[in-house]
Amino acid sequence: xxxxxxxxxxxxxxxxxxxxxxxxxxxxxxxxxxxxxxxxxxxxxxxxxxxxxxxxxxxxxxxxxxxxxxxxxxxxxxxxxxxxxxxxxxxxxxxxxxxxxxxxxxxxxxxxxxxxxxxxxxxxxxxxxxxxxxxxxxxxxxxxxxxxxxxxxxxxxxxxxxxxxxxxxxxxxxxxxxxxxxxxxxxxxxxxxxxxxxxxxxxxxxxxxxxxxxxxxxxxxxxxxxxxxxxxxxxxxxxxxxxxxxxxxxxxxxxxxxxxxxxxxxxxxxxxxxxxxxxxxxxxxxxxxxxxxxxxxxxxxxxxxxxxxxxxxxxxxxxxxxxxxxxxxxxxxxxxxxxxxxxxxxxxxxxxxxxxxxxxxxxxxxxxxxxxxxxxxxxxxxxxxxxxxxxxxxxxxxxxxxxxxxxxxxxxxxxxxxxxxxxxxxxxxxxxxxxxxxxxxxxxxxxxxxxxxxxxxxxxxxxxxxxxxxxxxxxxxxxxxxxxxxxxxxxxxxxxxxxxxxxxxxxxx
Numbered sequence: 001x002x003x004x005x006x007x008x009x010x011x012x013x014x015x016x017x018x019x020x021x022x023x024x025x026x027x028x029x030x031x032x033x034x035x036x037x038x039x040x041x042x043x044x045x046x047x048x049x050x051x052x053x054x055x056x057x058x059x060x061x062x063x064x065x066x067x068x069x070x071x072x073x074x075x076x077x078x079x080x081x082x083x084x085x086x087x088x089x090x091x092x093x094x095x096x097x098x099x100x101x102x103x104x105x106x107x108x109x110x111x112x113x114x115x116x117x118x119x120x121x122x123x124x125x126x127x128x129x130x131x132x133x134x135x136x137x138x139x140x141x142x143x144x145x146x147x148x149x150x151x152x153x154x155x156x157x158x159x160x161x162x163x164x165x166x167x168x169x170x171x172x173x174x175x176x177x178x179x180x181x182x183x184x185x186x187x188x189x190x191x192x193x194x195x196x197x198x199x200x201x202x203x204x205x206x207x208x209x210x211x212x213x214x215x216x217x218x219x220x221x222x223x224x225x226x227x228x229x230x231x232x233x234x235x236x237x238x239x240x241x242x243x244x245x246x247x248x249x250x251x252x253x254x255x256x257x258x259x260x261x262x263x264x265x266x267x268x269x270x271x272x273x274x275x276x277x278x279x280x281x282x283x284x285x286x287x288x289x290x291x292x293x294x295x296x297x298x299x300x301x302x303x304x305x306x307x308x309x310x311x312x313x314x315x316x317x318x319x320x321x322x323x324x325x326x327x328x329x330x331x332x333x334x335x336x337x338x339x340x341x342x343x344x345x346x347x348x349x350x351x352x353x354x355x356x357x358x359x360x361x362x363x364x365x366x367x368x369x370x371x372x373x374x375x376x377x378x379x380x381x382x383x384x385x386x387x388x389x390x391x392x393x394x395x396x397x398x399x400x401x402x403x404x405x406x407x408x409x410x411x412x413x414x415x416x417x418x419x420x421x422x423x424x425x426x427x428x429x430x431x432x433x434x435x436x437x438x439x440x441x442x443x444x445x446x447x448x449x450x451x452x453x454x455x456x457x458x459x460x461x462x463x464x465x466x467x468x469x470x471x472x473x474x475x476x477x478x479x480x481x482x483x484x485x486x487x488x489x490x491x492x493x494x495x496x497x498x499x500x501x502x503x504x505x506x507x508x509x
Contacts, residue, residue, distance in 0.1 A: 046416035054089025059109030060366035065142025096167035096178035166237035180230030194252035243283025254291035267294035274304035296322035305354035340379035341403035
């Protein structure tokens, strides 16, 4: 596929053609050996209502929100529009911001500005949050454009916004930089600045709500805290927080939110993986755990996911998988390669079946194009864009985008996930209509014939519609056909298949 800078009507037309084209490779491997498997679906214990799909706006929104029209509008339609992925969740990154005199060293897009204004010729430590001239509400115009674009595309009943921070402003840090301490294993917030930092986050959250007519349901003050990632010469914002430091920050933020009469809930700790979250949670004080109302975890590792579910269940807290993405090893950037798409689909299915999160949120949906050098090449992101050209920002839609669409378009807010005994299958039901969406991924090179059994007598008269993403198809659909509570699904090699099972409603005389 060539680089895109197409108009939206053209892109929508292309998408509709794909949807109407059918899976044209229907019989190409009928003569090949197939593996058969029975997939049992258990209706007895549906999960809690799913809240939806989303992406962090850092860092792509800071850049793409400043793209010339119609490019930024096209991208907003692709991610949040009804004819696109129809995402309904966004995580807004409250930037920390380095000192104005600090030479630029953060990677393009990661240089998210803070909302403070340096007080004249004085040092940043003189910053006073009670002074109106200490604030710059014109900052971060690109990411704020996305707030308005998302609000215009997502129904208010479905829209969920979260604010999060990667680092305190430079003048609240020990290193004087927002990228971390000189020693990556030491906390970077200056001692005693928990309340000052909380006041910064609370004021930005409240002001963005007022200026954009939105509401942030949650605020996450730290990100991937107990890791060795964040050192002063890093190229993105980040800060180390020990479990003790995390506790102090959560308690201080809860106090500031109460003092300001804000309904915003606290989420965290947004740890990089389940096993590190276990260390954080075990080391936090009981008071800190009590003020956290939503547990956020990232799934950059596969180990321990079910343990996070146990913490959420026993503590009675909402659980989000709040950030992840992946680029399979030794796969050079290629928008048409199915391997990154398959990897993303397996990640989603494993996360949801193992953790039972209420929401699944991607790390940034739009990535800067990576190097052609295979050592630095990457398949992160759903859309590849040229961050360096704001006026003519060419971009390309990847197979990962279409694989994600196999989930986001057919499993909507309010659906409940059902248990199945197949590790490559995700099943969800709309409790209002009894419509069922089944997503199946085949990560290998052998065809599979799946015998999926839906044990419910009310489902004997059904209509099934199949959507497939594979090398030669992007969310291509078959014609709706009659089916029953026992479905036979051909899961082709290297494919993601969604089957939407709709009950036939009898006509009333």
